[in-house]
Amino acid sequence: MQTATARGPPVTRRAILGAAAVTAVGSTSGCVRRLRSIVNRESAETVSLTVTAPPADSDRLATLIARHIVSNLEAVGISTTLKILPQSELLRAVLLNQDFELFVSRLPPVADPQDYRSLLHSVFVGEAGWQNPYGFADLVADDHIDRQQRTAGDDRRASVAKLTGHITRTQPFTTIAFPDEIRAFRTDRFTGWERRGVARPFSYLALERADGVPPTGDLTLELATTDSRVTQNLNPIAVEYRLPRPFTDLLYDPLVRRFDDGLAPWLATEWTFDAGAERSTITASLRPGLRWHDGTSITADDVAFTFRFLADTSLDALDQRVPAPLFRAWTSIVSAARAVDDGTVELTVETTSEPVATQTLKTPILPEHIWRKQRSVADISGFERSDNITDALVWPNLEAVGSGPMVVDSVVDDEEVVFQPYEGYFLCDAGPLPGVPERFTGEVPFDKLRIRALPSNETAVELVAQGDIDGTATAVDPREEIIERIASVPELSMVVERSDSPYHVGYNAATKPFSNPYFRRLVARLIDKQHVVDTIFRGYGTAASHPLDGTQWGPTELAFDGTDPAVPFLGTDGEVDPDHARDAFRTRGFEFDESGTLLLR
Amino acid sequence: MTFPLFAEIAVVVSLLTVLGLITIVGLDRLWAFREQALDRFQGVFPYLLMLAIVLAINSYLRQVGPSLSWVFGWQITQEIFAIEGELVGVIQSYSHPVADLYFSYTYIYGYIFLVAFPVIAYFVLSDGRPVREITLAYAINYLVGVLCYLLFIAYGPRNVMPDLVDQVLYLNWPESNLLTREFNANVNVFPSLHTSLSVTVALLAVRTRDSYPLWVPVSSLLACSVAFSTMYLGIHWGIDVLAGVVLAVISVGVAAWMTSPERRRLDAIGRQLRAPIDRLVGWLLALVREYRDHRESDSRLDS
Numbered sequence: 006m007q008t009a010t011a012r013g014p015p016v017t018r019r020a021i022l023g024a025a026a027v028t029a030v031g032s033t034s035g036c037v038r039r040l041r042s043i044v045n046r047e048s049a050e051t052v053s054l055t056v057t058a059p060p061a062d063s064d065r066l067a068t069l070i071a072r073h074i075v076s077n078l079e080a081v082g083i084s085t086t087l088k089i090l091p092q093s094e095l096l097r098a099v100l101l102n103q104d105f106e107l108f109v110s111r112l113p114p115v116a117d118p119q120d121y122r123s124l125l126h127s128v129f130v131g132e133a134g135w136q137n138p139y140g141f142a143d144l145v146a147d148d149h150i151d152r153q154q155r156t157a158g159d160d161r162r163a164s165v166a167k168l169t170g171h172i173t174r175t176q177p178f179t180t181i182a183f184p185d186e187i188r189a190f191r192t193d194r195f196t197g198w199e200r201r202g203v204a205r206p207f208s209y210l211a212l213e214r215a216d217g218v219p220p221t222g223d224l225t226l227e228l229a230t231t232d233s234r235v236t237q238n239l240n241p242i243a244v245e246y247r248l249p250r251p252f253t254d255l256l257y258d259p260l261v262r263r264f265d266d267g268l269a270p271w272l273a274t275e276w277t278f279d280a281g282a283e284r285s286t287i288t289a290s291l292r293p294g295l296r297w298h299d300g301t302s303i304t305a306d307d308v309a310f311t312f313r314f315l316a317d318t319s320l321d322a323l324d325q326r327v328p329a330p331l332f333r334a335w336t337s338i339v340s341a342a343r344a345v346d347d348g349t350v351e352l353t354v355e356t357t358s359e360p361v362a363t364q365t366l367k368t369p370i371l372p373e374h375i376w377r378k379q380r381s382v383a384d385i386s387g388f389e390r391s392d393n394i395t396d397a398l399v400w401p402n403l404e405a406v407g408s409g410p411m412v413v414d415s416v417v418d419d420e421e422v423v424f425q426p427y428e429g430y431f432l433c434d435a436g437p438l439p440g441v442p443e444r445f446t447g448e449v450p451f452d453k454l455r456i457r458a459l460p461s462n463e464t465a466v467e468l469v470a471q472g473d474i475d476g477t478a479t480a481v482d483p484r485e486e487i488i489e490r491i492a493s494v495p496e497l498s499m500v501v502e503r504s505d506s507p508y509h510v511g512y513n514a515a516t517k518p519f520s521n522p523y524f525r526r527l528v529a530r531l532i533d534k535q536h537v538v539d540t541i542f543r544g545y546g547t548a549a550s551h552p553l554d555g556t557q558w559g560p561t562e563l564a565f566d567g568t569d570p571a572v573p574f575l576g577t578d579g580e581v582d583p584d585h586a587r588d589a590f591r592t593r594g595f596e597f598d599e600s601g602t603l604l605l606r
Numbered sequence: 607m608t609f610p611l612f613a614e615i616a617v618v619v620s621l622l623t624v625l626g627l628i629t630i631v632g633l634d635r636l637w638a639f640r641e642q643a644l645d646r647f648q649g650v651f652p653y654l655l656m657l658a659i660v661l662a663i664n665s666y667l668r669q670v671g672p673s674l675s676w677v678f679g680w681q682i683t684q685e686i687f688a689i690e691g692e693l694v695g696v697i698q699s700y701s702h703p704v705a706d707l708y709f710s711y712t713y714i715y716g717y718i719f720l721v722a723f724p725v726i727a728y729f730v731l732s733d734g735r736p737v738r739e740i741t742l743a744y745a746i747n748y749l750v751g752v753l754c755y756l757l758f759i760a761y762g763p764r765n766v767m768p769d770l771v772d773q774v775l776y777l778n779w780p781e782s783n784l785l786t787r788e789f790n791a792n793v794n795v796f797p798s799l800h801t802s803l804s805v806t807v808a809l810l811a812v813r814t815r816d817s818y819p820l821w822v823p824v825s826s827l828l829a830c831s832v833a834f835s836t837m838y839l840g841i842h843w844g845i846d847v848l849a850g851v852v853l854a855v856i857s858v859g860v861a862a863w864m865t866s867p868e869r870r871r872l873d874a875i876g877r878q879l880r881a882p883i884d885r886l887v888g889w890l891l892a893l894v895r896e897y898r899d900h901r902e903s904d905s906r907l908d909s
Contacts (some may be wrong), residue, residue: 060761060766060774060792061765061766062764062765062792068765068766069768069769072767072768072769083636085764086684086687087684087687088681088683088684089683089761089766090764091793094676122616198772458790460776460783460784460786460787461773461776463773463776463777463780463783464776464780464781464783464784467780467781468780486777
C-alpha cells in the first residue's frame with residue numbers, strides 16, 4: 006500500500022544538532038528531557054501525491070482531467086506526480102490491490118441508489134472490485150444506504166436525498182461530469198443506430214439492414230473498439246477487463262433485462278414478490294426449453310448456483326469467501342437461492358423493498374457445469390492476495406458458453422473478436438413474446454459481428470469513413486478534427502448520447518492524507534468541473550455534483566448549477582486562485598512553509 | 607490481416623532507392639557489380655541470416671514483451687517526465703502544417719528508405735566490410751533495444767500530456783497508426799529505435815565517405831529529421847532520442863571493432879561459426895552457376 010512519500014525533513018535534523026549541542030554544554034536531566042521531547046516529535050513534512058490515470062491513447066479525457074488536477078494541486082503548493090497506467094493495470098492497482106492515492110477514471114453507472122451499497126458501504130471495504138475501492142468507512146453513510154435498501158416510495162426517496170447530501174459533503178470520491186459519448190456509424194449497410202442509442206452492445210441486435218442490402222445472406226457487422234481488452238478476456242466477472250457496458254452482455258443472459266422502457270422478462274417468463282417482515286422472497290419461473298450454447302438445458306439449478314457462486318466463487322471451500330467482484334450491489338443481498346423444481350427458482354432477498362429486490366434479477370446467469378470447475382484457488386502472480394483469488398476471477402473464458410444471443414466465433418489477442426448469432430436462441434424464430442420488446446424478436450440482422458481493436462480514435466473514424474467498418478463501438482474523442490471528419494462523409498451519422506458513467510476522481514480514504522474528509526473536500530475544490538466540460542469535453546458533457554445528478558433521485562438543491570453546490574471551485578476558468586485556496590486549506594488546519602508548500606504531519 | 611500501407615511504402619521506397627542507386631552509387635559501380643553479385647552474396651549471407659534471426663527474436667519479444675514488462679519491468683514514465691518536463695510540448699508549440707507533413711512522411715517513408723538503402727549500397731561495394739558492419743550494427747541496435755523495452759516501461763509524451771502534445775502523425779494520417787502498431791507497443795519508447803538506427807546509418811556514412819561522399823550529407827539530414835520527427839510527432843521524449851544516439855554510437859563502435867581486420871582471433875572464430883553456412887551457400891551457388899553455364903552453352907549451341 007502506498008502512502009504519501011515524505012520529502013527531506015530539515016527541521017528534525019537541525020533540532021537534533023541543536024539538542025546535541027545543548028547536551029554537550031550542560032548534561033542535566035532537564036536538558037535530556039527537553040531533547041527527548043524535541044526529537045520524539047514528528048515534524049510536519051512536505052508531501053508528494055500521485056495521481057493515477059490511463060494513457061491518452063485509451064482515455065484521452067481522463068488523462069486531460071488528471072493533468073488539470075495535477076496542475077491545480079501544484080499551483081497551491083502540493084507536489085504531485087502523474088502516473089500513467091493502462092486501463093487493466095489501473096483497475097488492478099485500484100480495485101484489486103488498493104495501491105493508489107488519487108485516480109481518475111469512469112465510474113460504473115449508478116443507475117439506482119442501491120448501487121451505492123457496493124460502492125460505499127463499509128462492509129465492502131475488504132472486497133476487491135468496485136466494492137468500496139476507496140476504503141471509505143462512514144457510519145452515517147452506512148445508515149442511509151441501509152435505510153434506502155429497506156424502503157420504497159417517498160421514504161426511499163427521502164433516504165436517498167439524505168445519502169446524497171452526505172456523499173457530496175464527505176466526498177469519498179468526486180464526481181466530475183457525464184460525458185456525451187460520440188460514435189460514428191455508416192448507414193449504407195445497417196440502419197437504426199440512433200433510434201435507441203448504441204452505448205449498449207445489446208442494441209446492435211435491434212439494427213436493421215439498410216434499403217438495397219439483401220434481406221438475407223451473409224453480412225458481417227464490423228465495429229471498431231479502441232479498448233483491446235475485449236480481445237483478451239471474455240469473463241463476465243473479471244472486473245479489470247469489463248467496460249461499464251460490456252460485450253459479455255451479448256453472451257450471458259440474465260433472468261430479467263432492464264431497458265429504458267422498463268424491465269423485460271428474459272430467461273424468466275414471470276416472477277412474484279412476497280415481502281416478509283425482515284426479508285422477502287422472489288419466485289421466478291424459467292422460460293421453458295432454454296439451452297446453453299453447448300446444448301445443455303438451462304435449469305433452475307443453474308440460476309441458484311449462479312447466486313451462490315457469485316457470493317463465493319470458492320463455493321465454501323475456503324475459510325474466506327471470495328465473491329465475484331461484479332454485480333455485488335445485487336448479489337450481496339441475496340441470502341439464499343434454491344431450485345424449487347427444474348423450472349422454478351426461489352431467491353431470499355434481504356430487503357422488503359420490491360424495487361430493490363427485483364433488480365437482483367438483472368444478474369447474468371452462468372452454467373453450473375462449466376463454472377463449478379473454476380472454484381479452485383488461482384495460482385498466479387500479479388495479484389498481491391493470490392490466496393484469496395479463485396480461477397473463476399482470472400479465467401480468460403475465451404470460449405465462453407452462455408445463453409445469450411451471441412456465441413464466440415474466434416478471438417485474436419489484441420486484434421479482434423468475432424461473434425455469431427446463437428442459432429438456438431429463444432428469440433430467433435419466436436413471434437412476439439409478452440414483455441419482450443418487439444425490436445429484439447426475430448432474426449438478428451447480421452450473421453457475424455466482428456469487433457476490431459484499433460490503436461486510436463482517429464484510425465477508427467478513418468476506417469468507418471472509408472467504409473471498412475460500420476461503426477465505432479467505443480466513443481470517440483470530442484475533437485474538432487474527428488467531428489469534422491465524420492461530418493465530411495454523407496453516409497456517416499453521428500450518434501451523441503449522454504453516458505450514465507461519469508468521470509470521477511477516487512481518493513484512497515484508508516490512508517493519509519485522504520482519510521481526512523476535509524482534505525478530500527479541499528482537493529475536490531481544486532477541480533473546475535465546468536471548465537473540464539467546456540474545454541476538455543469541448544461542451545460534450547454535463548458537469549455533475551454526484552452520480553445521480555440529473556436523475557429522478559437527485560435532490561434539486563444538490564444539483565450542479567454552473568458551480569458545485571458542495572465543493573465550489575477555488576478559482577475561475579480552470580485557474581486556481583492560490584492565495585484563496587491556501588486560505589481555505591489553512592482554515593481547516595493545514596499549514597504551508599515559507600515557500601508556499603503544503604506541510605502534513 | 608494485410609500489411610497496412612504496404613503498396614504505398616513499396617512504391618515510395620523503391621523510387622527513392624532507384625534514385626539513390628543512380629545518384630549516390632552510380633551506374634558504373636552497378637555495372638561492375640553485375641559480374642560479382644553471386645560471390646558477394648556468398649560472403650554476406652551469414653550476416654543477413656544473423657540479422658534475420660535477431661529480427662525474428664525481436665518481433666517475438668515485442669509481442670510478449672509488454673505483458674511481461676508489467677510484471678517485471680520498471681516504470682520510468684514519471685522519471686523521464688520529471689527530468690525533461692514539457693520539452694516535447696515546447697517543440698510542438700512551433701508546429702506548422704507543412705512541417706506536420708514533412709515529419710510524418712520522414713518518420714514513415716524517409717526512415718524505411720534510410721535504413722534499407724545503405725544495405726543495398728554497401729552490398730554493391732567491392733569492399734565487403736561496410737555491409738558486414740551495417741548488418742552487425744543493426745543487429746546490436748535491435749538486441750539492445752528489445753532488451754530495454756523488456757526492462758523499461760514508458761509511455762511517450764502524447765500519452766502523458768495530451769493537452770500540450772498532439773498525436774500529429776495519427777491525426778493527419780490515421781492509417782499510419784495501423785502500421786506502427788504492428789511494430790511498437792505504446793509503452794516501448796525508451797530508447798527511440800528510429801533514432802538509433804538512423805544515427806547508425808549516418809555514422810556509417812561518415813566511415814564510408816570515400817566510397818559514397820554524397821551519402822554523408824543526405825543520410826545526416828535524413829537522420830536528424832527522423833530523430834527530430836519522433837519528438838515533433840509526440841511519439842518520443844527527448845531522453846529517448848538521446849538514448850537512441852548513445853545506442854547508435856555504441857553499435858557502430860562495436861560493429862567497427864568486430865569487423866576490424868586486426869581482430870584476427872575474432873575473425874577466426876567467426877569463420878569457424880559460419881563455415882557450415884558457407885558450405886551450404888557455396889553448394890547452392892555452385893548449383894546456380896552450373897545451371898547458368900549450362901543454359902548459356904545450350905543457347906550457344908542453338909544459335
